[in-house]
Amino acid sequence: MADPESRWGEEPFFCEEAGYAASYAYARLLGERADLHQALGPARAEWEPDMGEDFDFDDDAETHRGLPRLAALLLGPVAD
Numbered sequence: 001m002a003d004p005e006s007r008w009g010e011e012p013f014f015c016e017e018a019g020y021a022a023s024y025a026y027a028r029l030l031g032e033r034a035d036l037h038q039a040l041g042p043a044r045a046e047w048e049p050d051m052g053e054d055f056d057f058d059d060d061a062e063t064h065r066g067l068p069r070l071a072a073l074l075l076g077p078v079a080d
Helices: 004-008 021-030 036-046 060-066 068-075
Strands: none
């Protein structure tokens, strides 16, 4: 087996080419002209991801309310 680091470097999960693995496999299985994103298009249009509540990480007060222990470590005490 070839050394995976020789092709992708030390962190293969951050390699852009690795991100397209499913698309490459789909095209290889169904032919060069097959497009995974086009095939998934209708299903992806119906799916709306739940990104959770809005949170402004640049607002120190909101960070202290939402993540109090982490904010205390990184931002220091709450400013009044």
